[in-house]
Amino acid sequence: MKLTTLLVCDAGLDKRQTIEELIHSQPTLALIGTVAGGMAREQIGSLHPKLVWIELSPAPVRGLSLLAELREAFPQLYFFVSYEVPDPELIRTAYRLGASDFLDAERWRTDLPAAVQSIMLKHQSESVSAAQGKVVAVFSPTGGIGATTICTNLAGYLSKHGETAIIDLDLQFGMISHYLNLEPSFSLSTIDFSHTNFDATYLRNLMTRYDDKLSILAAPPELEDIGDIYAAQVQEILNTAKQEFRYIVVDLPKNLLDERAIATLDLADHVLVLTEYNWAAILNARKCLDTFKAHYAQEKLLLCINRSEWLPHDVLSECRANLNYPVFAEIPNDAKTAKWVNNQGQIAPGHTALGKSLDQIGRRFTGQEKLLLTTGEQDKTGGFRLPAIFSKKK
Ligand SMILES: Nc1ncnc2c1ncn2[C@@H]1O[C@H](COP(=O)(O)OP(=O)(O)OP(=O)(O)O)[C@@H](O)[C@H]1O
Ligand SMILES: [Mg+2]
Numbered sequence: 522m523k524l525t526t527l528l529v530c531d532a533g534l535d536k537r538q539t540i541e542e543l544i545h546s547q548p549t550l551a552l553i554g555t556v557a558g559g560m561a562r563e564q565i566g567s568l569h570p571k572l573v574w575i576e577l578s579p580a581p582v583r584g585l586s587l588l589a590e591l592r593e594a595f596p597q598l599y600f601f602v603s604y605e606v607p608d609p610e611l612i613r614t615a616y617r618l619g620a621s622d623f624l625d626a627e628r629w630r631t632d633l634p635a636a637v638q639s640i641m642l643k644h645q646s647e648s649v650s651a652a653q654g655k656v657v658a659v660f661s662p663t664g665g666i667g668a669t670t671i672c673t674n675l676a677g678y679l680s681k682h683g684e685t686a687i688i689d690l691d692l693q694f695g696m697i698s699h700y701l702n703l704e705p706s707f708s709l710s711t712i713d714f715s716h717t718n719f720d721a722t723y724l725r726n727l728m729t730r731y732d733d734k735l736s737i738l739a740a741p742p743e744l745e746d747i748g749d750i751y752a753a754q755v756q757e758i759l760n761t762a763k764q765e766f767r768y769i770v771v772d773l774p775k776n777l778l779d780e781r782a783i784a785t786l787d788l789a790d791h792v793l794v795l796t797e798y799n800w801a802a803i804l805n806a807r808k809c810l811d812t813f814k815a816h817y818a819q820e821k822l823l824l825c826i827n828r829s830e831w832l833p834h835d836v837l838s839e840c841r842a843n844l845n846y847p848v849f850a851e852i853p854n855d856a857k858t859a860k861w862v863n864n865q866g867q868i869a870p871g872h873t874a875l876g877k878s879l880d881q882i883g884r885r886f887t888g889q890e891k892l893l894l895t896t897g898e899q900d901k902t903g904g905f906r907l908p909a910i911f912s913k914k915k
Contacts, residue, residue, distance in 0.1 A: 524599070524640065527570035528555040529587070532578045540576060540603065543629060547637050558587050565595055572640065577604040577611065585614055592619045596720065599640050603629060616726040617713055642733065643725075654686075654763040657886060658771040658789035660782075662805035666795050667827040669696045669772050670859050671852065674875065675793075676770040677868030678883035680734035683767025687737045688758065690781060691774045692747040695740020698729065702866020705729040705739035710746035714754050721765040724758065736766075752784035759788050768886070777809070791886065792817060793825050793849075798832060798840045810846045820892060823849035825882075830854045849893070850885075852878045 526544055530537045537555060544552045550572070556564045558575075565573065573591060577584035581604060588600060602615040607625040615623050621643075622636035657675070661668035672687055679685045689695035689709070698705050707727040712719075728736040738758070741747050762769045771789065773782050786792055792813065796806035806824070813822050824844060829851035832840070841848060855875040862869050869876035884890045 523549055523551040524572045524637070524644065525553045525568070525570045526550045526572045526574060527553055527561070527565060527568055528574045528576070529558055529561045530555055530576040531558050531580070531584075532576050536576060536578065539626075540574065543633060544574070547633060549637055549641055558583065561587060561591060562594060565591065565598070570598065571644065572599045572601065574601040574603065577602060581608075581611055585611070585618060588615065588620060589618045599644070599722075601636065616707075617723070619720075619722050619726070621722065621726070654683075654766045654769050655791070655886065656759060656763065656769045656771065656785075656789040657791045657793060658773055658785050659793045659795065660773045660786070660809075661795035662775065662777075662809040663796065663802040664775060666797055666802060667852075667859065668795050669700055670863060671793070671795060671825070671827060671879070672770050672772040673697060673700045674862065674869050674879045675883060676735060676768070678876075678880045679768040679770065679886060680732075682883065682887040682889075683734075684765075685735050685768040685770065686728065686762050686766040687735070688762065688769060688771045689738065689740040690755065690785060691772050692740050692750065692781070693744060693774065695772065697737050697772055698739040700863045700866065701731050701737065703729045703731060703737060703739070705737070708739040708741045708746075709750055709758075710741035710743070712750075712754070712758070714757070719757060719761065721761055724761050724765065738762075750781065752780040755781045755784050756788060759785065786813075786817075789821070791821055791823055793823050795825050795827050796844070797828050798826060798830075798837070803840060803843055807844055807846075810844065814846065819847070822846075825849050826851040828852070828854040828856075847893075850878070850882050852882075 528540055528544065530540060541552060541555060544550050553568050553570055554564060575584055575588055588602060592600060599621045600619065601622050601624060602620040603624040603626070604611055605626050607627070612623045621640055624632055624636060659668050659672045669691070676685050676687045687697050689697040692709065711727055725736070728738050730736050759769065771785050773785060776782065794806060794809060794813065796802045810822070810824060824846045826848055853874040855873060858869050858873040858875040861867070869879060871877065871880055881890070885892050
């Protein structure tokens with residue numbers, strides 16, 4: 522399969538020939554014509570290219586408004602934009618307007634193959650399916666339990682089954698990009714919701730790739746940037762991501778009064794509530810589950826114990842009884858791996874306890890293994906008792 526390509530170029534003959542040669546050098550691109558900006562719209566209408574390459578010189582602003590106009594008229598097309606130098610303002614605007622890539626004359630020879638490859642992959646996956654992705658929201662009522670670690674590693678394993686995105690809604694103190702050792706150029710605060718074409722291409726341009734199966738949408742780098750993101754916009758992001766990715770993992774903030782968190786919980790297919798087997802965490806988890814279970818079915822609301830360790834049977838039974846909710850999964854305590862993966866920007870290897878556990882949980886989300894393994898009443902007998910609040914059953 523070749524991508525038919527139309528070059529839009531008002532620059533001199535030299536520049537035009539250089540770009541034509543570049544296009545010819547790519548085995549998956551087929552140049553079907555070169556036109557001046559003024560003729561672009563008409564020629565696209567008659568030649569039906571899949572990719573349009575717009576050279577911005579000699580008048581970059583005019584070139585960008587042409588991009589905006591063509592993108593609106595032909596939203597299904599891919600656009601490359603090129604210019605002499607990697608001017609940050611031009612790059613930013615081009616991506617905002619929906620360009621798939623920005624190529625500058627200094628590096629286009631080396632950058633072009635990867636840019637073409639990324640479009641080809643996208644084109645193939647778009648043709649194969651417009652699948653509805655599954656949203657897994659990870660929520661921990663207690664801080665420092667391992668929510669972000671579970672997000673990155675679960676997403677890493679889910680990405681083996683289909684393209685996956687992580688959305689870092691821990692807007693104030695998001696750590697996803699740090700745990701994956703990424704340096705995002707854009708974040709949730711870069712999104713311009715007045716953009717006329719808020720679509721999958723636009724969303725992807727704001728994401729940072731971890732590898733070809735996993736991308737992240739980072740939390741804003743600055744605290745003051747989070748005020749402009751509203752619940753309706755989070756819903757728009759998630760709905761768009763669902764069209765584009767097979768799995769979407771969301772790292773939620775601790776604050777349940779946050780309207781963006783509530784919107785995500787409602788929209789999610791699964792809400793993973795994380796806790797540990799310790800008093801304070803159990804207390805918080807119980808409080809949260811008691812509220813959530815009035816709203817969400819058991820397939821949606823999944824209780825997960827992190828850093829699980831051997832405990833005497835009666836203590837374990839008592840912990841479970843006090844949670845008063847079936848345990849979906851227990852992730853073993855594996856401090857060595859957890860520390861290493863977060864420091865190195867890695868996903869827990871399959872031979873580690875953490876990796877094995879997340880691989881298995883991932884399979885349950887993909888349908889390869891049964892989702893709910895534990896059902897029915899929890900063991901309510903045993904050693905210690907939590908405060909009276911727990912004796913009242915909802
Ligand atoms: N299964 C595990 N076994 C051992 N250590 C773990 C495990 N999961 C996470 N950790 C460790 O727990 C610590 C906290 O992890 P993480 O930052 O993911 O938690 P969090 O719930 O997202 O925290 P925060 O409340 O700050 O957002 C990290 O040091 C991490 O390495
Ligand atoms: Mg976190």
